[in-house]
Amino acid sequence: MTSGRLAALSLLVALGALAAYALLLRVPLVRNHPEGYVVAFAVATGLAGLAVLRARRRRWPARLALALSGLLLVGGAWFDFVAARVPVAASVLRVGERPPDFRLDDASGRTVTLSDYRGQKPVVLVFYRGHW
Amino acid sequence: MSEAERAGVEIIALSPDANEQSQKLADGLHLAYRFVADRDLAVARSWGLVHARGGPTGQDVPRPTTVVLDRDGVVRWFSISRNYQVRPDPADVLRAVRAL
Numbered sequence: 670m671t672s673g674r675l676a677a678l679s680l681l682v683a684l685g686a687l688a689a690y691a692l693l694l695r696v697p698l699v700r701n702h703p704e705g706y707v708v709a710f711a712v713a714t715g716l717a718g719l720a721v722l723r724a725r726r727r728r729w730p731a732r733l734a735l736a737l738s739g740l741l742l743v744g745g746a747w748f749d750f751v752a753a754r755v756p757v758a759a760s761v762l763r764v765g766e767r768p769p770d771f772r773l774d775d776a777s778g779r780t781v782t783l784s785d786y787r788g789q790k791p792v793v794l795v796f797y798r799g800h801w
Numbered sequence: 802m803s804e805a806e807r808a809g810v811e812i813i814a815l816s817p818d819a820n821e822q823s824q825k826l827a828d829g830l831h832l833a834y835r836f837v838a839d840r841d842l843a844v845a846r847s848w849g850l851v852h853a854r855g856g857p858t859g860q861d862v863p864r865p866t867t868v869v870l871d872r873d874g875v876v877r878w879f880s881i882s883r884n885y886q887v888r889p890d891p892a893d894v895l896r897a898v899r900a901l
Contacts, residue, residue: 697892700888701888703884753886754884755882758864759849760849761848761849762848762881764876767873768870771843771844771847773815773838773839773844774837776820776821776838778820786870786874787874790809791871792811792813792869792870792874793867793894793898794813794814794867794868795813795815795834796839796845796864797863798816798885799816800822
């Protein structure tokens, strides 16, 4: 494959992975395997590296592809393996045990008390980070 | 989850967001959750579910966590994310609810 085609393929893989991850975030299989985009960026970087090695005259497309995919690889790997990590720490949750009660207001101003559901119905609690 | 199952289970979503913010989210996603505001993370803290300085501006945020409680308020299943991009597969939560 020519250098130009390798560079184009590299960009396609890198930007395609970015777009696919953003568009398919609601799909659990995609959302729960963020290392997928890191792998795609690594493949793109490899292709761009090959493009640079094969470049004879017009070198800038290959160099551009290498710079972009390399940046995405470093940024993506840092985000997935460092920034998005949640440190493991002890929680009060134990299967078979009852966690402490709470009382909080909901959006309509009504108070939600966890123990009120006791004997009534099962509860699924979702703690999420919020949108700040 | 079917309508019947949804009626038989209460889904409560807790976040440090203000209630107005959560309401916007609920309306946007058409979710039948009860959103409650754990503004100062008092509940998350007492349950040991705070990721200290985990927010984008260095603020404390909850560790993304899903808990299934049975009718007696006893924990039957839970999941605490170790990477905040990753959340439990809804199929796993559903399985835990159906097993109650």
